[in-house]
Amino acid sequence: MKAILIDDEKPALQHLERLLLKDGRLEITGKYTSARRGLEHLEHEKADVVFLDIGMPEMNGLEAGEYIAGMDRSTRIVYITAYSEYAIEAFELNAADYLLKPVTSQRLSKTLERLEIRREQNEAPVETLPEPAAAVKQLSILCFKRLEFIDSTEPGRKMQWRTSKAQEVFALLLHNRGQWILKDTIVDWVWPEFQPEKAVTNLHTTVYHIRKLLKAWDMEVQVEFSQERYRLTKENVLLDLEEFEQGYCSTPVESEAEWARREEVLGLYRGDYLEEHHYDWAETRSKELQIRFIRMSLHSAEYELSSGRPRQALDRLLVLQAADPYSDQICRLVLRSYADLGDFIGFRKHYDKYKELLQRDLGIRPDQVIDSWVQKVL
Incomplete structure (x- = not known):
């Protein structure tokens, strides 16, 4: 197997080289005191193993390990560190092994044995058996x-x-x-x-x-x-966000079949985008998607009212109003649903609560058009 060595400390680099030459199981094809020079070597010549120091200036070993994995995932990395707290991190980063400084011949021998075992496992032929029919996985x-x-x-x-x-x-x-x-x-x-x-x-x-x-x-x-x-x-x-965006429609519902299709799309919206995680970077996108959901839901509610299903429309609209409590459009449709149901007590209570909310939170009164319409209905 071919190996290169990367360590910014020359004495440590020379010490590791001596141990490997004495063992004789690896061919050393390069040694570098800079991670970037080691990466340049790998761009032109493959190595089976890279012995890589973690604590280096300019580019540390963990970062260099990412670049090496991006070049060739079959290249095995043995991390070297003088600090034991990095040992577990190095091993977690899919390293073949790690070595603590100063490296000893006994510990290095164990590492080389592990590398040989892994190579043999990778080279062993895999016997495949026909698999029974299984359910399609999505x-x-x-x-x-x-x-x-x-x-x-x-x-x-x-x-x-x-x-x-x-x-x-x-x-x-x-x-x-x-x-x-x-x-x-x-x-x-x-x-x-x-x-x-x-x-x-x-x-x-x-x-x-x-x-x-x-x-x-x-x-x-x-x-x-x-x-x-x-x-x-x-x-x-599948990604529910992509399915929602592909199925989103901003125009009124024209038919029962179209209403049913939109119900499937609206059903993807279980709550606001990444709502439970409270990520600051997601807030703008979350608001955009919420506005789309409300707009599309309002068209479905309007269709339900026009097709004689005020109870279905009311249930939908009350959920929407919880998300956007100050919307006069949602309020009008809620009131229309109560009126179509003949529930004028519910009609009055809902409008009174809406007026109280606007006055308390925003210091304003409802739009004059909606207020006049409400008085006419009552």
Whole structure:
């Protein structure tokens, strides 16, 4: 196997080289005191193993590891650190192994044995057996109300986020799906209180856990890294947000079949976009989607009233008014529903509460047109 060594401390680099040459199981094809020079080597020549120091200036080992994984995921990384607190982080970042400084020949020998075992496992032929027919698996991601994964073959399956920050980073990448986001932008949103170096380290660890979760769910969703930026791409995974946007229609309902189609689209809206997570960066999009939902729902309510279903319209409109309590349009349709039901006590009570709300919260009275219409009906 071919290996390159990267460590900004020359004595440590020479010490590791001596140990590897003495062992004789690896061919050293390059050694560098700069992560960037090591990456340049890998751009032109493949290595099976990279021995990579974590604590380096300019670009630390965890960041360099992301670049190496982006070039060739088959390249195995052995992280080296003088600080034990990085050891677990390095191992979590899908490292083949980690070594604590000063590296000893005994510990290095164990690492090389692990590398050989992994190579043999990868090279061993895999015997495949015909699989029994199974139900078609459909994976979905839900964003309305809360972030959830749904597996059609296991309805009760729950996802387990390693941390709330992992969930937020995934949600942020999904929010900007297909677009590259600077890592500095991500850490500013998710870890604003952390020092930059610690925040970036947390980001690399978090991305590893996200990839691990996606793999466990067998999702065709990729978190890619390139030129200091991340992006999320997906295939063959349904997203309720995309289904809602594709089915959204801003025109009045013209037929029963059209009403039924829109009901399916409106049914996707379980609550506001990422409502339960309270992400500041999602607020603008959440408001836009809420406005679309209300507009589309109002057209359905108008159709229900025109087709003699005032009770159905009233149930829908009361939910809408809870989301937008000051809307005179929603209030008019609620009052019309009560009138069509012949419930004039409900009609009066609802209008009185609406007037009281406007006066108390906004210091205004209802529009003169609606007020005149109400008095005429009463």
